[in-house]
Amino acid sequence: MLVDRSLPLARLSGITRPDVWLAAVAPSAALWRWYGVQEVRYPAFARRYEHELREPVRAAGLRRLHGLACGGPLILQTAVTPIHLSHARVLARHLRVGTSGGLREEGGEAACRLGEVCPDCGRHAETSGATTCAYCHASMVG
Template identity: 40%
Template sequence: MSAHVTCRRVYDEVSPADGARVLVDRVWPRGVRKDSLDLTEWLRDVAPSTELRKWYGHRPERFTEFRRRYLAELKTPERRAAVDHLEQIAGRRHVTLLTATKDVDHSQAAVLADWLEHSRRHHD
């Protein structure tokens, strides 16, 4: 049985069901104390580039193109080590990807969760 990947906002209450809690934002969330997140890890390097994040601007009509560009970024050498590390974590246990974004369904966390689930299906 493979582990499961979910996405939540950093502002949501910590749950025992979260498993490994991995922050996937490039910048630390506003108004959150470092010790309040109960993080397993903060993987800045899996976050979208600053340029891509600013272009997207969390506009749902740009999500399809954002997803395409972000997946291309994840394949670059500078992102590969962080992506491989995230895959290792997800391969061992349940993972909750955390983001400060209001619209989690249209965030990099959702793209990553989808991608991790898809890549694992091809490895199982």
Template identity: 40%
Template structure:
């Protein structure tokens, strides 16, 4: 099965499979029924502190990715990552994010970790 990243504002596609919102906050201006989100594991998202640090421009994407991976080692996050990994073994999974640059976001880190499994 495949895992991919899409912006949550893009319309759903027939081959999206399970649509998993990987942002801590609900996307601005998007109605919940219009998002077609199947799961929203908030515990899998970067901490508020890490998110604010990265968006303030205080560090590089590489450092953000390292810090986020360290957060994903915590028990709750590791369990949720395992759940998404299991979903991806059974079906296609689309990670949804409101990030304007998904390729340099936490969603890209998740995609890499899920692809490595």
């Protein structure tokens, strides 16, 4: 599932091509320009992006993303690096806690495998129930 505004073909060449491209959940161009993937701005970026996710088009995209996550394992793809500073991290948090930007939750267990994904680097845990990421050593609890 690609969650970027544009299709980064060159950056995706070494990884699996996405089955679905959901540009509707990407941050606005204005927010992205302001943020510029500057680590000191990430907390403010995440708050502003959360606000954008309540807009009708993005909220509909978020509901679709939530529905897809309820249907089975989901991989959020983005060309943004480093991944822990990307909007995909905000989306993963929505899925992990089972919310859709304050929208009504609809059936199913939301993305049950997201608890096995490191919130910092986005890698899948090598063992079920891991509390620390084997790659970046971040906590996977919570």
